[in-house]
Amino acid sequence: MKGENREKRSNGVADYFPCYHLWRRLGDVISSALALGYHENLESKANTPRFLMELRKTAFARIYSADKNVALCLGRPLRLSRKFCHFQLPDSQLPLDCGQSSVNSEQRELHEWALDSKINFRAESRWSALCASIKEDVIELLFETNRADFRESVRYVS
Amino acid sequence: MTVHVPLTNLVPDSELSFLSSALQATADTYWAALPAHFRGRQASNTPFDLDFVIIVRLNYLHITFLLRRLLLDRLSEPDDPLIEVAVEMLHLVVDAVILRNELSNSGTTLSWKVWVLTHVT
Numbered sequence: 001m002k003g004e005n006r007e008k009r010s011n012g013v014a015d016y017f018p019c020y021h022l023w024r025r026l027g028d029v030i031s032s033a034l035a036l037g038y039h040e041n042l043e044s045k046a047n048t049p050r051f052l053m054e055l056r057k058t059a060f061a062r063i064y065s066a067d068k069n070v071a072l073c074l075g076r077p078l079r080l081s082r083k084f085c086h087f088q089l090p091d092s093q094l095p096l097d098c099g100q101s102s103v104n105s106e107q108r109e110l111h112e113w114a115l116d117s118k119i120n121f122r123a124e125s126r127w128s129a130l131c132a133s134i135k136e137d138v139i140e141l142l143f144e145t146n147r148a149d150f151r152e153s154v155r156y157v158s
Numbered sequence: 159m160t161v162h163v164p165l166t167n168l169v170p171d172s173e174l175s176f177l178s179s180a181l182q183a184t185a186d187t188y189w190a191a192l193p194a195h196f197r198g199r200q201a202s203n204t205p206f207d208l209d210f211v212i213i214v215r216l217n218y219l220h221i222t223f224l225l226r227r228l229l230l231d232r233l234s235e236p237d238d239p240l241i242e243v244a245v246e247m248l249h250l251v252v253d254a255v256i257l258r259n260e261l262s263n264s265g266t267t268l269s270w271k272v273w274v275l276t277h278v279t
Contacts (some may be wrong), residue, residue, distance in 0.1 A: 072224070090263055111188045119196065119210045127192070128266075131217040136183050138224045141177060 001013040007136035019074055026063075027069055033063050057090040058122050061129035070126040078139055079116050087133065089126045092117040102155055178225045185221045203264035212254050213266055217239045220274055251275045 008034075033039065038060040055144050064080055071078040093114040109113070111130055117123055189197070192214070199211050226240040227233070234243075251271050254261060258268055 069270075069274070075277075111191050113191055113193050113196075115193050117193050117196070119207045123196070124213060124266075125211055127196070127214055128217060130188050131221055133184075134181055134188075134221050135224065138178075138221065138228065141174065141228055142224075144174075145161055 007061060019070075023070065023074060023076070026066055028077060030067060031061055034080075035107055038063075039080075041086040042088060050094075054090050054094065054098055054122065057088055058125045060085075061089055061125040065128035065132040067127070068135040069137065072135065076138060078141070082136055083132055088123045092123045092126050094122075096120055096122060173237055175229060178228050182222065182225050185218060185225075189218050205260050208257065209254070209261040209263060212250055212261075213271065216247060216250050216271060216274060219250070223247065247275055 036056075038056050042056055042060075045053070048056075057127065064082075067078050067080040072074075084089070087110070089110055093116070095118070164197065196214055198210065202209065223240065223243045226237070226243060230236065230240065251274075254268055254271050261268070
């Protein structure tokens with residue numbers, strides 16, 4: 001009897017909501033990134049080595065992008081808004097190790113790319129975050145329309 | 159019970175259409191700004207490159223799909239442009255599944271690509 005009870009032990013919220021652990025872990029990652037200040041202007045921290053700055057920007061880009069994709073797939077609100085971040089993206093022109101390179105990174109708009117950009121993890125993170133910035137606006141509009149449906153329901157009931 | 163919904167902030171249909179077009183234009187600008195070798199497969203693509211090209215296109219199509227879905231009155235009655243985007247997304251993901259042994263994870267796994275597609279379907 002005791003064994004049966006142990007087998008049927010409840011996992012709490014996770015028993016009732018799909019992908020709960022994924023959702024919670026991503027929340028932890030977002031909290032850590034914010035606590036570490038990855039949402040602040042990383043360029044303003046003068047003593048940071050270039051490779052570390054790019055690594056942090058890449059991490060921010062991936063976390064920001066994951067937040068939007070998971071919110072869309074699970075139909076939940078987003079938790080990392082561009083409105084409260086210094087939106088910055090990793091450089092697409094520098095080599096991955098940011099080591100000795102003849103490449104002089106040029107100042108560009110966020111959505112602009114150097115024509116000789118390399119296909120690598122950093123470029124993928126940059127593109128994912130750019131797309132996620134549009135997805136954020138779409139999510140806001142989707143929530144607005146959901147509320148509009150709700151408004152119709154309220155009118156119907158009243 | 160009082161329901162706190164800020165009714166005055168809701169987006170009217172005409173404005174929704176305008177905002178959706180503006181966001182699509184932004185997505186198209188981003189897409190056009192990508193280097194040519196990011197936007198299409200090439201014979202010299204490595205497994206990593208191939209995965210990269212698929213995920214770059216899939217991300218763009220995901221935005222297009224969401225924006226067209228936004229304008230639908232009823233999800234049960236999708237229009238032709240929405241179906242066209244969904245079909246292209248399906249092609250990409252099926253390609254990725256078929257080529258899974260020749261792809262190298264460039265940032266997101268194969269399961270993520272399938273996950274995006276399940277959201278679309």
